[in-house]
Amino acid sequence: MAAAESDREVPSALCTEFLNFSVKDTASKWLQVTDLYKEVYQHLARYVPKIYCLGPNLNPQSEDLLAQMLLQAPLEWYLCGEDPSTGLAKLEQNNQPSQLCGHVFKVGEPTYSCRECAADPTCVLCMQCFLGSVHKEHRYRMTTSGGGGFCDCGDTEAWKKGPYCQKHEPNISDSCQEDPLAYLSTDMIARCYNVFSIVLKYAVDMLTWDKEDELPPGLEPPDRSDTYYCMLFNDEVHTYEQVIYTLQKAVNCTQKEAVSFATTVDRDGRKSVRFGDFAFCEQAKSVIVRNTSRQSKPLRVQVMHSSVVAHQCFALKALHWLGHVIGYSDALRRILCQVGLERGPEGENSSLVDTLMLCDSKMWKGARNVYHQLFMSSLLMDLKYKKLFAIQFAKNYRRLQTDFMEDDHERVVSVTSLSVQLFTVPTMNYERLQSDYVKDDHDREFSVTDLSVQMFTVPSLARMLITEENLMTTIIRTFVDHLRHRDLQGRFQFERYTAQQAFKFRRVQSLIGDLKYVLISRPTEWSDQLREKFLEGLDTFLELLKCMQGMDPVVRQVGQHIEMEPEWEAAFTLQMKLTHIISMMQEWCATDERVLIEAYKKCLTALTHCHSGFTDGEQPITLSICGHSVDTIRYCVSQEKVSIHLPVSRLLAGLHVLLSKIEVAYRFPEQLPLSELSPPMLIEHPLRCLVLCAQVHAGMWRRNGFSLVNQIYYYHNVKCRVEMFDKDLIMLQAGASMMDPNHFLMIVLSRFELYHIFSSADCRKRYNRENTNKDLVQQNNTLIEEMLHLIMMVVGERFEAGIGQVEGCDEIKREIIHQLCIRPMAHSELVKALPENENKETGMERVIDCVASFKKPGVTGRGLYELRPECAKQFNLYFHHYSRADQSKAEEAQRKLKRQNGEDTALPPPVLPPFCPLFASLVNILQCDVLLGMLGAVLQWAVEPSAGHWSESMLQRVLHLIGMALLEEQQQLENSSEDSDVCFNFTLKMSCPGEAPSNTASVLALLENLQNAPHLEVHKDMIRWILKTVASIKTMRERTVSTCTVTASGSHSQEETVCDKDKAERKRKAEMARLRREKIMAQMSEMQRHFINENKELFQQSLEELDASTSSSLEHSPTSSDAALVCVGPRRSRPGEKRQVVTCILCQEEQEIRADGKAMVLAAFVQRSTVMSKNRKRPPHDPERYDPLFMHPDLSFGTHTGSCGHIMHSHCWQRYFEAVQAKEQRRQQRLRVHTSYDVGNGEFLCPLCECLSNTVIPLLPRTKGSSSCEQPSLGQWLITSGQQIKAMHSAHRKLQPISADTVEETVEEECPAPEGFRVDYIPMNPYSSTIKEMLTTFGTATYKVGLKVHPNEQDPRVPIMCWGSCAYTIQSIERLLVDEKKPLFGSLPCRQDDCLSSLARFGSACWTAACQPTVQGHFIRLLAALIPDPQVKATPCILDIDMLHLLVSVVLSYGSVHYQDSSGLSVDAVQLHLFHLITVAHMVQILLTSGPEEVTMEQESGEAEREEEEAICCLYNTLRTHVGSSLPEVGSGWHLWRCVKTGILPYLRGAALFFHHLNGVPTPPELHALCPGQWEVLCGYLSLPSNLLQLFHSQRELLEPLLQGWCTHPGVQQTLQGGGVLVSYPRESNSLIDLPDDYSALINQASSFTCPKSGGDKSRAPTLCLVCGSMLCSQSYCCQTELEGEDVGACIAHTFACGAGVGIFLRVRESQVLFLAGKTKGCFYAPPYLDDYGETDQGLRRGNPLHLCRERYRKIQKLWRQHSITEEIGHAQEANQTLVGIDWQHL
Ligand SMILES: [Zn+2]
Ligand SMILES: [Zn+2]
Ligand SMILES: [Zn+2]
Ligand SMILES: [Zn+2]
Ligand SMILES: [Zn+2]
Ligand SMILES: [Zn+2]
């Protein structure tokens, strides 16, 4: 490291140089010289290595400062020709800010696109622009940026309307196209030009420099040192862990350092990992290379000379500087553009911009980012240069893409990602570019002329632009070139694809993205050239599709199952990626008739070409049925090759529909090659594909494995079907429309391999002939079903414009209707079920409201769309996009609906729209002989119930087809004009008997026959519907014959009236039924009431039993309402003695709760809590040394105990817990899986409700009050207790080992104990051994969890923790009741009541399990906080004590003192005195912290209030005399009294809860409701005067000295003067942080959040703590910290400080709430943000605007306030095992 040592001196040497350096002189010198280039380079050569890269650790601040002073400042001076501070300001004055916003997006920043106005979805706005735009009122989409793009505000071509936000609105007056350079002097322009070309050249030289030890000429440093860097580069091959591991080995660093290196390499693309002499660095390099070369190619490492690295650092800085300087002036920006695009000495494509672009793939990430940003702020911000740059870009396109394929970085940081910015601008289309360019002549005067001259003088450029502008051809060619694997026929072959190829294949797909950008805006006008180039592109595209036609063919596997699943995904990926391109090509064609005709011809030629290779060797055969015959070929799908990929046929199908739609076919038939069409050829391949699907359904292809099943799935899937299944169907329709229907059906029969069944003369007797093989019969049945379905689809699918006479939105409406016929659906479900176009739009919003009504969600669930009832009649059971599962669900739902409406359950086909003329002949399929033959056959088979030669669904389909035919006839009759030209006559055909020779029954006859067949009950309604329709058609026909005019409407209306009558009748019946039901109900409830009244006693009794068995809840209901209830003190009400009997949930045995009985326990969960904390800044306590005796009023850390309320025997629970433990041990050994609970930590799930628990609380009987005891006054008691304490002090001292200083005190006083108080008396423990054991169990658990320490039942803090937990739990429940606006009593669930009672009683008993003197010592210290005790040291001042905690602890610890007193002193009296004392102390506390008076209106107060006000003023003034000036003067007693009353209320309510549960006193009914007058009732219940001041004034002499003691405690002064945390009362309930209404505000906030540890870096997973509002850098190496010896992520670490182990976070990028508990537990929870459709968007995938749902947020807040987060996690993990496996620790 010698080199490093010597280098340290350099900065000081530089300092002297720096002092002598004059910016002005340097600039002046430059202004004189002739070769500025050389001069500047010399300057850089001299200074750059002295500023940058002087040691192993870079110091960016001082480097940048020096660079600014020594390098940039002279450049700026030269540029301006004067002091830059004035020069740049002048430039800025004339600056015309770009109309474009151009804001470059940071990673994760929100972007907005208007779904109504954006030209395409890549047009986005930044948040600022969006908020100032018209689009915020439109339907918009919000996404988060991946980084790199920029805001399109101001780009008129990006927006159909509202292109400007308020800020970027151009000023009309000066919008005239002035040349920005006009404001600049010629000198200035020249200087600018010089500086920019030198600096840009320098930057390009250095960034593209690839020598490690040399510098470009002119930059060689004057003196060279032996200092090198070992530079590590990133790739996408090695993982983080590999890199970290290797670095630790290679450069001998700690893991932390290695993590930091790896993070930087990942972010910037490179990082120096070692600095030193050459050998030193070379050694590290070889270790890294050796360690990473085993599995793959090694990590890239270079040993670079420090001066090279230094110049590269400054080169980046220089690019930043350029970006900064051009920000001052649009003129400068334009000059920089000129400089950048100026052609270099090497000729074409040698400008600096070209050089950068072409070296793109060789640069490291950091460098690319910097120069891309410069491009964006310069070239792309200048509308003129954007075009020129685009040309350059297009020229380099092929090479860039090729480099990109070879490169191993992500596209985001590649220059090719800029294509989205360029190709989506419509002007990039050639001729507009060209014409703009020719017309653009307004700045000839300067060097741009050179540029244009250069462009015009390259003859190839013009031609290139024409071909390249089209770009289609280039892109498609590049694309095809990269897919080299072909089979013999030249089709793509993706078999044996390696991982590397797959990686490249993904890259290639980005080309399709570029093609999409080119096609995304459709032309409105076509020039001849555009037509030519588009068709040329289409030709290339057809070449591509030809390579796909017939790819991945499959052959049916017979005998053995296939051995290896063939590759199929690559082909489908390609198909999916191309789907939108194919659709867009068709849309382009649709905009121009000539293009459409040409495209149709080309496509047909391509298809013919494809077919020529297919048909050889296929034998011609002749088929004939019913006297019709047709010639075709012999081909069996089940025996020969068949492929799902037919893109050429499908494109032709699409174009055919367009011909029909825009009626070209009728207007220019002569231009179309219709005569060349061979319909059988057209349908052949699509039909094979459809037959393949049918055969797969029929189970014939089982041995071909899952790959085929998957292909069939995707073929029908919404992502692919538009350009696969749908188009195949269309092709069949197109072909069939041009054929004789009988011929068509025969070919279909033949391809389905069913021809033999229907062709034989006695086909109606199938059951006689073919009963050999049951499987085969079954198979054929399925095939027949599928074929009938296909026929329905060919005739019935008319909802695409061009096939049927429909509007554009009819198709989507129908899709939605059929989805909603299955069930009501959420918006996102519907979106998923509908095909999206290239803009990710489904078109649903336009139509949804006409077909569905929206139902809002509640607090859970989501909003749903329900079908409007009137739309149900459009339901088609055989809708072509239904899967079989959908179909049966829809059928069930629709039948149910019909039953509910009291209708028959027939589901006849819906009325269909008429066909377009080109497809009109399709209807004839319905009445052709072959079809009727088939229908008859199936009906005939159905006569035989059990033969198995037909199926229900086969018959159902036949009936449906008949229905379709009848409706067709009916429609035609209704729509026909007078001259009855309806030649469609199905009714006639169906009444004719079958063909000779068998002369069988007609279809109609068969139906009439089947109508009453008992085995066809299900179909009865449908058959009846058919017969009815036949009848009505017959009437119509008859009427047409007699009276031509009113036929249709007449019969219709008649039918309607019949129908109406029916309906009315049904309605009347339904109404009567309802009335009858109601009457019965009323009778029943009357009877019930009567019964209860009769048997009142009986009911009472059983209710009581019920109560007793679960809890002591009867205590709540006041038993004696006449006497006022009091819960504390000598006057307290005595509840009747009652046995408490409970049932064990494990053994179901009953058990009475008794002190000497078997212990019964409640499952409980103890947790640390900060929910009520008023001071989240307080650091967690040191668990070993913390003294928890006094709780600070900031309640920063508490211990909460909750319970599910389930009761067990202690021994039953122990057995259960041991079993769980044993099971867990076995499970962990075997599977190493985690569970939702940690047995090692004492956790288990409640055996009944599976609620997470970690201990049990023993149930104890109520303590018996001592009724006939001595009731001393306060004064007496103070004396007695003083004596008692003294006695205890001396007794305790005797126990302690004698030391020097204690001896002294012992001598001092030796006091006698008061009468009846025996300090050495050891009371008998009243509890049975099992109860004692459970007392220890719960005490230890509370201690362990509350303090986070190892269990130690001997620790003196055990009882303190238990009292604390009791107090804290009471406080949290009291707050919860206030927050939920519930009354104090009677609204808690049983389990909480049980839990509180057990806690209070446990608290009063826990001293029995601890060491006596310890507990007594606690009591003495607690009391000393109120009554000064000279022997107790370090008592906190009253401002630092939470009074409820004090009350609970002191009352509960008193038991240990009282048991030694046999004088008959009443516990009740002591409790009351303690309570009163603490209440007074609390009043003092409140008054001391009350704060200045608010300005309020003078209140009129009554007599009683005036008394209170005077009293309180008096008290306050007493306090002021003690405390002095730190207490402000307060004039109004009213204010003070109000402060005290509101401040003390939570304490009083807490005390009431405490004493109620401790003493078991029933509660007054007034406190069971939220009625006025609560204060008085509460005070009465607590045995307090309602004027609390009386407490003080009645005992003034006794209390004055105490008061003085409290106030003069030094801590009071200190705290009041701001020396501590001052808590004011009442403490407000804590809430989760406020969230903004609009979710994007959060995204924006998160996007500007940087990782606190890695110096201004963007955080990948910014996560918001909902408790305190901190933003954290989650799930990232950079922010991991060590917690208790383990690495944890930022969230977990934060949880420990902020939430005592429990955390609630919002993962902003994911829109997901995260619950964490402990280090290893967590779950995700639905966020409180909903879109307009009432749905959350976890993962932010849909991009609908999200708004805060306050109800849901309140629900989360409630979970938190109830301490239920951990429980929620437990339930979530039990329900979803995958949550257990997530690495929560590193979040
Ligand atoms: Zn913007
Ligand atoms: Zn804007
Ligand atoms: Zn808009
Ligand atoms: Zn039991
Ligand atoms: Zn339970
Ligand atoms: Zn927090």
Ligand SMILES: [Zn+2]
């Ligand atoms: Zn971080």
